[in-house]
Amino acid sequence: MRTYLVAAMLLAVSIGTAQAQLSDDVVRIGVLSDMSSWGKDNAGPGSAEGARMAIEEMGGQVLGKKVELVIADHQMKTDIGAQIARAWFDEGKVDAIADVTNSAIAIAVHNLARDKNRVALLSAPGASALTDKLCSPNTVHFTYDTYSLAKVTTQALAAEGAKSWYFVTADYAFGHGLEADAARFIREAGGEIKGGIKHPTGTSDFSSFVLQAQAAKADVVVFANAGADTQNGLKQAGEFGLVKGGQKLAGLLMYETDIHAVGLANAQGTYLTTASYWNMNEGTRAWSKRFFEKMGFMPTMNQVGAYGAVLHYLKAVKAAGTDEAKAVMAKMRELPIEDAFIKSARLRADGRVMRDMYLARVKAPAEAKEPWDYLEIVRTVKADDAYRPESESECPLLRK
Numbered sequence: 263m264r265t266y267l268v269a270a271m272l273l274a275v276s277i278g279t280a281q282a283q284l285s286d287d288v289v290r291i292g293v294l295s296d297m298s299s300w301g302k303d304n305a306g307p308g309s310a311e312g313a314r315m316a317i318e319e320m321g322g323q324v325l326g327k328k329v330e331l332v333i334a335d336h337q338m339k340t341d342i343g344a345q346i347a348r349a350w351f352d353e354g355k356v357d358a359i360a361d362v363t364n365s366a367i368a369i370a371v372h373n374l375a376r377d378k379n380r381v382a383l384l385s386a387p388g389a390s391a392l393t394d395k396l397c398s399p400n401t402v403h404f405t406y407d408t409y410s411l412a413k414v415t416t417q418a419l420a421a422e423g424a425k426s427w428y429f430v431t432a433d434y435a436f437g438h439g440l441e442a443d444a445a446r447f448i449r450e451a452g453g454e455i456k457g458g459i460k461h462p463t464g465t466s467d468f469s470s471f472v473l474q475a476q477a478a479k480a481d482v483v484v485f486a487n488a489g490a491d492t493q494n495g496l497k498q499a500g501e502f503g504l505v506k507g508g509q510k511l512a513g514l515l516m517y518e519t520d521i522h523a524v525g526l527a528n529a530q531g532t533y534l535t536t537a538s539y540w541n542m543n544e545g546t547r548a549w550s551k552r553f554f555e556k557m558g559f560m561p562t563m564n565q566v567g568a569y570g571a572v573l574h575y576l577k578a579v580k581a582a583g584t585d586e587a588k589a590v591m592a593k594m595r596e597l598p599i600e601d602a603f604i605k606s607a608r609l610r611a612d613g614r615v616m617r618d619m620y621l622a623r624v625k626a627p628a629e630a631k632e633p634w635d636y637l638e639i640v641r642t643v644k645a646d647d648a649y650r651p652e653s654e655s656e657c658p659l660l661r662k
Contacts, residue, residue: 283584295361297335300490303519305363305564312569343367365389365436385567393614397657401613405567410648412443414535420451428480429458432487440486500528517562537563549602560634612657616645
């Protein structure tokens, strides 16, 4: 009897210790996203919902304590995003910041998380430098990066015979990185870059850019942008008949919401790379149906990524018995990453989540069998073939 009593007392102490290691008796996660500007459809409120669904999947608590979600709009402005992140870490007692669409803002959050020993769960930005020369032990780059998007899409089109390319590129860190990564793979395949233009974000009229791309007579017109910029570019490419004229379109960062906005007639035949798709199997369909019931549209990979990143973080907090960043990051690297969309992915030391990627083609209107049935998955590309190999990385964390 005494043995059982001692064991019970020790168990109570161990549970109490684990709970005491949660700062403020709560795990607080901030979703920092674009809630009102040109990127809100592919992340924004949908990313917040993805994070909520992860919290719900954990029963709303971890280690017997509440998980709290806070949300803010960075308005696609780096100074505002950095200010919010700093206030969250310094005054709001936020343990981890998730989503962070826009690479310039993500780099600021990434640096703050490292300096203040918190966690950055970057599910929406693309800059591959985040896990290369800028790598941090406190960052999880969960969904995709410019390296994988560029490599998978350009190599596939080159294999189909594409020889010449023209870029329509967003004039900020993400667009520059995406074009640079794509240009490398194009040249490695023996392709020719016939030119390109750079445009400010939030551009509404792409007619002059599209006409320049058409006049260049490149085999492939590449949109190295995102959100409403991609949508406007595709609409006008459809209006000017680029695909009908024999050119192929590649959206280096495209989402289901972009296709929905421009319609299959304009987007059909466009190639893209994605980390997830709602209609891949029964599990992804079931999760996406629940998401659709709340949001009224199917989730993008950013929104699925917010769900996956937050879920893996909470599992790691539970396994570590604390929300202290270094301990949680160690568990995030140790535990396999599994959720409704991922089976047995892993977190590399540089912060890159090694997960399979998918080359997709936008269906023609006649091919769609139901609402939001927009993509044909052409092939699965294994993580080791999609992402920057360790041998090419400048990240010192991979040399330890």
